Amino acid sequence: MTPFEAIFQRQSIRHFRKDPVPETVLHKIENFEAELIPIFPYVKMETKVYRAEEYHSKMPALFGVQAPYYLAVYAQTLEGSRSNAGNLLEQIALYLHSRGIGTCFVGGMRPPKGAPTPEGMEFVIMLAFGLPKGELNRPAEKAHRESMERLCVYKQEPLRETQELIEAARLAPSSLNSQPWKFVVYRNRLHIFEVQKRQGGKRSAWQEINMGIMMAHILMAAEEYWIDVTMTHSDNLAEKPVANYRYVGSVLVKP
Structure with a gap:
C-alpha cells in the first residue's frame, strides 16, 4: 500500500500494542519535512517523537487513546502555521498507515514536561501512533x-x-x-x-x-x-x- 492509497483505507486507531516501531520509521518521520509537499513553504516546522515512558507520571487516556509513541509538530508562529502542521501530520499519518502503523490525532495533549521547544517555534499538534491492536483498515465506503x-x-x-x-x-x-x-x-x-x-x-x-x-x-x-x-x-x-x-x-x- 502507498501513502496515497492509505487515503481510502485509513481510520483513527485508539488501541495500540506495545510492540516497538522500527527505528528506521521513527527516523524517517522526524525528518519527513524534507519530503513534504508544502502549503506554505515559508513556515518552518520540526517534528519530535516522544515515547510513552518519557511521560514520567501515568498518562490519562485522552478520548480513549493511549499509545506507545507520540509525534509532536512545532512550527513558527506565522500565518498558516497550523494549516501547514495539519498538512504535514496527515501526510505522516498516511505514510505510517502504509507501513502497517495506526495513528490518531490527539487534542489536549502536550510534549513531556521539560521537553525543549525549538527556538522561534511553538507546539501545535500531536499524533499518537503504534502498532494497532485491532483492524488497521477501513473501506472508503464505510467512512x-x-x-x-x-x-x-x-x-x-x-x-x-x-x-x-x-x-x-x-x-x-x-x-x-x-x-x-x-x-x-x-x-x-x-x-x-x-x-x-x-x-x-x-x-x-x-x-x-x-x-x-x-x-x-x-x-x-x-x-x-x-x-x-x-x-x-x-x-x-x-x-x-x-x-x-x-x-x-x-x-x-x-x-
Whole structure:
C-alpha cells in the first residue's frame, strides 16, 4: 500500500500494542519535512517523537487513546502555521498507515514536561501512533463523510482531474468529523471555503489544522495522478462576504 492509497483505507486507531516501531520509521518521520509537499513553504516546522515512558507520571487516556509513541509538530508562529502542521501530520499519518502503523490525532495533549521547544517555534499538534491492536483498515465506503452533492457547488462540469482532487479531499479526516470545507467547482478550478466556527470571536485552531489535513489530500492526489496544479488566492473572493463561510484559496488544474 502507498501513502496515497492509505487515503481510502485509513481510520483513527485508539488501541495500540506495545510492540516497538522500527527505528528506521521513527527516523524517517522526524525528518519527513524534507519530503513534504508544502502549503506554505515559508513556515518552518520540526517534528519530535516522544515515547510513552518519557511521560514520567501515568498518562490519562485522552478520548480513549493511549499509545506507545507520540509525534509532536512545532512550527513558527506565522500565518498558516497550523494549516501547514495539519498538512504535514496527515501526510505522516498516511505514510505510517502504509507501513502497517495506526495513528490518531490527539487534542489536549502536550510534549513531556521539560521537553525543549525549538527556538522561534511553538507546539501545535500531536499524533499518537503504534502498532494497532485491532483492524488497521477501513473501506472508503464505510467512512462517515459528506456526499459530493453536499460538499460542492458545481458551476461547470469538472474535468476528470478536478473531480479526482475533490474525491481525495472529501475523504479527509477532521476533528469530531466536522468536515468544515465546501468547494465551488468549475471545469479546471476549485474555490475552497471554510465553514465558519469561531471560539470567542476567533478562528478555532482546530479549524486551521483541519483545512491543512484536507489540503494534504489534494496535494497528494495531484502528485499521484500527475495533475499539474497551482494554488492561488483571489482577493476578490476574499473580500466578498459570504455568510458563515471564509474563503481559503483556490486550486487551478492545468488541462
